Amino acid sequence: MTDSIIENSAMHSVQFAHWLAELTVYESASRILAAIGFAGALLLSGFQLQRGHIERHAAGVPSASRICFIGGLVFSVAHFSLAVVSPQSSTTSLVTPGLVCLLTIAVMAIDFDHDRLPAFTFLTSAIAWVLLVLTPFLIGPQIAGANRELSYLGKFHIFAAISGESIFVLSFLTSLVYIFVHKRLKQKLLSDGPQLPSLESLDNLVGRSSFLGLALITSSLVSGLAMLAQGFSLKDVGLVKILWAFGIWAWYVIAIFGRAKLGWRGKKGANASVISAALMALALFGTFWN
Numbered sequence: 001m002t003d004s005i006i007e008n009s010a011m012h013s014v015q016f017a018h019w020l021a022e023l024t025v026y027e028s029a030s031r032i033l034a035a036i037g038f039a040g041a042l043l044l045s046g047f048q049l050q051r052g053h054i055e056r057h058a059a060g061v062p063s064a065s066r067i068c069f070i071g072g073l074v075f076s077v078a079h080f081s082l083a084v085v086s087p088q089s090s091t092t093s094l095v096t097p098g099l100v101c102l103l104t105i106a107v108m109a110i111d112f113d114h115d116r117l118p119a120f121t122f123l124t125s126a127i128a129w130v131l132l133v134l135t136p137f138l139i140g141p142q143i144a145g146a147n148r149e150l151s152y153l154g155k156f157h158i159f160a161a162i163s164g165e166s167i168f169v170l171s172f173l174t175s176l177v178y179i180f181v182h183k184r185l186k187q188k189l190l191s192d193g194p195q196l197p198s199l200e201s202l203d204n205l206v207g208r209s210s211f212l213g214l215a216l217i218t219s220s221l222v223s224g225l226a227m228l229a230q231g232f233s234l235k236d237v238g239l240v241k242i243l244w245a246f247g248i249w250a251w252y253v254i255a256i257f258g259r260a261k262l263g264w265r266g267k268k269g270a271n272a273s274v275i276s277a278a279l280m281a282l283a284l285f286g287t288f289w290n
Helices: 002-051 061-085 091-110 118-139 152-186 199-229 239-261 266-289
Strands: none
Touching: 002 061, 002 091, 002 118, 002 199, 002 239, 061 091, 061 118, 091 118, 118 199, 118 239, 152 199, 152 239, 152 266, 199 239, 199 266, 239 266
């Protein structure tokens, strides 16, 4: 009798562990798919803001952005439902997907015809995306992961991160050149020096590089989220690198929105780029110093 009880108890324990493992996989998958959906909405609505108008060959961009946004909402609801069921969920892992669901449902109700408000969709997608992606990086496992082998996903993650951060440096250098050319134009000294690019071309380069950098950093962080689900931990990456990547991502979002809606173009945008890069460099230096 006692042996039968022990055997049944062991069987139930194995079944529960198997169910819990499957639930964790589904929860991670739904979070990643929701992040991909909101990333698509973020980049497509950012493309709308960047272009200012939609040409005939890109007329499907608003509809594609809407589909990505709805997809992000659907998978966010699925992720939240699985987090509620899971006994391993913490308060933070329940609150963040719940906030994402409430925010996106409210936006769907308020901005039913979202073609008129791409900036609204852009900011909402950015908030939802960062809530979904940042939480696992901050509350994930702190010990070194067992799976340390660098897969193709890891190589893509590193490539996208380095490329996005390199474009951040390119935007900073282009802004410095813009300020230099603008100053020489005001002083009427350009005829005395080498031929330099026009202010308009430099400003367009800053705008295009910001959008490309946002796409690369977003891809890098989403792939990092997938790597966490595969067994990597914060110790494998480093908290400073994670915060630095999220800082650059936030700068790209602010820069694109500022250029489209706050008039951060020309010299004003160049000054904002230089100041932001300097502040982030100081923050990174201070982190390493401490």
